[in-house]
Amino acid sequence: MMTQGFTLWFTGLSGSGKTTLSREMEGVLLERGMKVELLDGDVVRTNLSKGLGFSKGDRDTNILRIGFVCNLLTRNDVVAIAAAISPYEEIRQKNRQLIGRYVEVYCKCPLDILEERDVKGLYKKARLGEIKNFTGVSDPYEEPSNPEVIVETDKETVEQCVAKITRTLELLGYIPVIGNGAEYSAEEEEEIKRRLKALGYI
Amino acid sequence: MLGFLRKPKKRICVIGLDGVPYSLLRVLAADGTMPAMAELCAQGHLQPMKVTLPEISAVSWTSFMTGAGPGTHGIFGFIDLKPGSKETRFPSFRDVQVPTLWDRLGQKSKKSVVINQPSTYPARPIQGVLVSGFVALDLRKAVFPARLLPDLKRLNYETDIDTQRAREDHDYLIQSLHSTLEGQRSLVDLLWDREEWDYFQVVTTGTDRVQHYLWNAIADTTHPYHTVVRQYYRAVDRFIAEIVERYRQKAGREQGLTGLFLLSDHGFTAIKREFNLNAWLRQEGYQRLEQATEPTLQNLSPDSRAFALDPSRIYFNRKDRFRDGCVETAEVGNLTEEMSSQLLALRNEGEPVVREVFRCADIYSGPCVPHGPDLIVLTYSGYDTKGNLVKNDLFTETDLQGMHTWDDAFFWAGESVDGDLMITDLATRFERFLS
Ligand SMILES: Nc1ncnc2c1ncn2[C@@H]1O[C@H](COP(=O)(O)OP(=O)(O)OP(=O)(O)O)[C@@H](O)[C@H]1O
Numbered sequence: 001m002m003t004q005g006f007t008l009w010f011t012g013l014s015g016s017g018k019t020t021l022s023r024e025m026e027g028v029l030l031e032r033g034m035k036v037e038l039l040d041g042d043v044v045r046t047n048l049s050k051g052l053g054f055s056k057g058d059r060d061t062n063i064l065r066i067g068f069v070c071n072l073l074t075r076n077d078v079v080a081i082a083a084a085i086s087p088y089e090e091i092r093q094k095n096r097q098l099i100g101r102y103v104e105v106y107c108k109c110p111l112d113i114l115e116e117r118d119v120k121g122l123y124k125k126a127r128l129g130e131i132k133n134f135t136g137v138s139d140p141y142e143e144p145s146n147p148e149v150i151v152e153t154d155k156e157t158v159e160q161c162v163a164k165i166t167r168t169l170e171l172l173g174y175i176p177v178i179g180n181g182a183e184y185s186a187e188e189e190e191e192i193k194r195r196l197k198a199l200g201y202i
Numbered sequence: 203m204l205g206f207l208r209k210p211k212k213r214i215c216v217i218g219l220d221g222v223p224y225s226l227l228r229v230l231a232a233d234g235t236m237p238a239m240a241e242l243c244a245q246g247h248l249q250p251m252k253v254t255l256p257e258i259s260a261v262s263w264t265s266f267m268t269g270a271g272p273g274t275h276g277i278f279g280f281i282d283l284k285p286g287s288k289e290t291r292f293p294s295f296r297d298v299q300v301p302t303l304w305d306r307l308g309q310k311s312k313k314s315v316v317i318n319q320p321s322t323y324p325a326r327p328i329q330g331v332l333v334s335g336f337v338a339l340d341l342r343k344a345v346f347p348a349r350l351l352p353d354l355k356r357l358n359y360e361t362d363i364d365t366q367r368a369r370e371d372h373d374y375l376i377q378s379l380h381s382t383l384e385g386q387r388s389l390v391d392l393l394w395d396r397e398e399w400d401y402f403q404v405v406t407t408g409t410d411r412v413q414h415y416l417w418n419a420i421a422d423t424t425h426p427y428h429t430v431v432r433q434y435y436r437a438v439d440r441f442i443a444e445i446v447e448r449y450r451q452k453a454g455r456e457q458g459l460t461g462l463f464l465l466s467d468h469g470f471t472a473i474k475r476e477f478n479l480n481a482w483l484r485q486e487g488y489q490r491l492e493q494a495t496e497p498t499l500q501n502l503s504p505d506s507r508a509f510a511l512d513p514s515r516i517y518f519n520r521k522d523r524f525r526d527g528c529v530e531t532a533e534v535g536n537l538t539e540e541m542s543s544q545l546l547a548l549r550n551e552g553e554p555v556v557r558e559v560f561r562c563a564d565i566y567s568g569p570c571v572p573h574g575p576d577l578i579v580l581t582y583s584g585y586d587t588k589g590n591l592v593k594n595d596l597f598t599e600t601d602l603q604g605m606h607t608w609d610d611a612f613f614w615a616g617e618s619v620d621g622d623l624m625i626t627d628l629a630t631r632f633e634r635f636l637s
């Protein structure tokens with residue numbers, strides 16, 4: 001089956017799970033025989049967007065550059081996965097319009113949980129004023145208005161988030177549905193048969 | 203002046219009564235068996251509703267929750283064919299091709315609590331809580347999120363009664379109807395205030411079960427199970443009453459009961475005879491079973507032109523669909539006409555049996571139409587079409603007492619709906635209400 005490209009865009013505060021989930025999704029999509037490129041904000045800032053800072057203007061440039069690359073990949077039938085805070089709705093919408101085949105995943109997680117997690121120790125530094133313009137603490141984050149998927153990473157496990165994103169991609173027709181017919185074990189099939197027979201079916 | 207008071211948020215609560223016909227509900231409301239229902243009828247509107255064909259729970263509930271027909275959602279029955287093959291399989295929730303109402307509400311950050319929804323197994327993540335109903339097998343796979351599992355275990359929550367045992371042992375049936383209803387009641391009790399929700403739904407399937415096995419007991423006052431069956435409907439009525447009261451309090455006075463809805467997924471009527479479609483196809487020369495092999499669809503003789511799947515689906519053995527097919531695409535039109543006129547002319551003891559034969563291309567639309575059957579047979583009340591491959595008699599008796607109907611499901615709402623109501627209309631109504 002020839003699959004078309006699309007962009008899977010993860011947005012959310014620092015520590016909300018973008019890198020974790022984008023790597024998981026990379027695995028899922030590779031397993032389904034798709035070509036995948038992952039653009040993680042942290043990595044992009046060391047090359048493509050090297051030298052850019054965290055002002056509104058620099059942030060916008062960074063996100064638009066990632067969007068530009070995602071679009072190139074998408075139109076060449078690669079799945080582009082982006083994992084970047086991408087705090088501004090207007091800029092995300094611009095990318096959505098440019099790319100077209102664009103699926104947005106909002107990694108939602110309350111700030112107090114993120115500060116507890118503090119994977120990189122950044123929230124602590126931000127609170128101490130050692131980092132300026134830190135999204136969620138001293139810089140804005142605009143919630144997405146129409147994401148295809150919302151994962152609440154404080155309530156759902158990584159596995160559940162991955163299942164939800166995968167299912168949405170299946171339902172939107174971006175990836176082939178697998179497991180047709182293999183949903184039930186032989187034992188389970190027997191049990192279903194037994195119950196249906198008793199209701200007069202089969 | 204009271205502008206500073208925030209408007210209470212809009213909430214929907216839906217109660218599903220599997221298989222309860224409009225006509226029966228009116229009787230039970232009027233004769234005092236279901237006083238809460240009677241009160242609802244006085245305050246709102248009870249009306250008949252049509253459902254998608256075939257009129258079985260797997261299809262109807264999927265049509266309800268997606269707001270689309272089988273041609274779009276892809277579920278045509280409890281069993282289906284593997285692609286390109288005559289091997290059968292059991293479709294699951296994963297086979298539903300479009301998002302459900304709760305998926306769509308979830309995208310708008312609205313939360314749903316959905317309890318005992320048939321045809322949602324294995325449960326998948328939604329914004330909120332989903333507890334799958336029939337054919338949920340393993341409770342661990344029937345619950346999202348998994349944190350609810352200990353609660354369900356503690357409540358002795360069961361997804362369904364043991365249908366095989368219930369068919370043979372009606373005392374067991376009655377007792378387990380009450381215990382599953384109690385399980386649903388206590389789960390509503392637990393989740394109602396604990397979970398955050400915009401949309402709350404609970405379905406009870408016991409009503410379908412009792413109607414399959416003891417339909418006649420409802421009306422027949424001399425039936426040995428008459429009283430206990432009536433008591434069960436009384437219990438269902440109390441279940442409804444409790445939820446209505448909860449809803450009144452939660453929704454607030456301004457909203458009243460405008461966000462409360464009740465429905466069934468099909469109607470019911472008494473069975474006179476089972477009508478075995480495959481036996482009929484063989485009698486008319488459309489199908490032959492190879493001698494000395496196990497009677498399965500794969501073992502039909504290669505010149506068989508058609509076969510049926512439960513309950514009322516006819517498939518042509520098309521070359522463009524099956525590897526060993528024998529019906530040319532160009533023949534389909536004639537075959538349809540010939541078969542339809544023969545079915546419509548069929549008589550049992552002088553009575554007509556088949557009311558209408560639908561071409562699926564006419565009644566369905568959407569990308570899944572090619573995966574569905576070619577024809578759907580709609581019978582007159584009392585003739586329950588069956589896809590059994592082994593039985594050779596056209597008409598057989600059964601110990602089952604009730605069969606489904608497609609045009610006698612019910613819908614209750616605070617406001618009446620103009621014109622014919624179809625089960626696929628509801629999802630968008632609900633979505634609109636909440637937006
Ligand atoms: N359901 C979940 N999904 C994703 N991550 C989760 C989930 N539950 C817990 N976590 C944990 O949360 C942390 C998320 O960190 P991750 O680096 O993925 O965040 P990020 O959004 O990429 O942050 P940044 O913007 O700083 O790069 C990880 O430690 C991960 O193990």
Ligand SMILES: [Mg+2]
Nearest residue numbers: 018019042083
């Ligand atoms: Mg990251």
